[in-house]
Amino acid sequence: MKKSNSKQPLDSAYVCGHEDPDAVRELLTKVGDKWSIFLILTLAKLPDMRARFSELERAIPGVSQRMLTLTLRTLERDGLLTREMFPEVPLRVEYELTPLGRSLLRPMQGLVDWVTENWKLVKQARTAFGDAR
């Protein structure tokens, strides 16, 4: 049972009336993460939405091995992708988007599209803000 706050004039505190703001907040931060977005979108562009570690590493410019590993672990833990290991030589590990991960594609792409369409406007706004200051 949560404590209710009767003083709040704005109910948007709970993000469109959601019951567990902390959970939503935590998950939003996670799916809004820079590397998570790049990783998921990179996998999404492949025919089978599947790739091995080294492919992802080369496909995502600027990602360190450490961050790639950590991000992959988190997404696997959250059920957004699967990890499959083939004990060959050399070792091969493949990652693939789950249905849950694929369901995230549409909203995530929406955000990326907005950025793609509007980042120049944002740049202009920054310049204007700097000039006015």
Next chain:
Amino acid sequence: MKKSNSKQPLDSAYVCGHEDPDAVRELLTKVGDKWSIFLILTLAKLPDMRARFSELERAIPGVSQRMLTLTLRTLERDGLLTREMFPEVPLRVEYELTPLGRSLLRPMQGLVDWVTENWKLVKQARTAFGDAR
């Protein structure tokens, strides 16, 4: 002129073929930010998409005064909202979403909706992952 990398097997490196991956990356991190999302969505729910500082502070549970100020400054700088000060006593400052900020509403809401619909599945996946480990 950017250097071309002919060895890359995956072109998704540039986020759906975008020209400036760094800019997109930076902006994605920003609009994917926890407090930015809460702030924009909180404003969006108001009739005039406008509120004063203290309203926002009370409406967004867990936000510190410092983070609210910083987030507001960033969003103002990026042209997503405006700041208007009324030199009364007591002082009053109002923030309002710009057209650019409003255009971000739809994609952002899409992400929030996904989280709202699927966070329980994610929680289950985490439990299963912990058990299997």
Next chain:
DNA sequence: CGGCATCCGTTCCGATACTG
């Protein structure tokens, strides 16, 4: 090849105190 462990500088962010 695909990791994990460690170190270590940087950034983030909450708490606190103070101001117009």
Next chain:
DNA sequence: CAGTATCGGAACGGATGCCG
């Protein structure tokens, strides 16, 4: 009321080395 300034802990994240 709406900030700014400062401090210190926590988290982030790159570099490096080692291993199955």
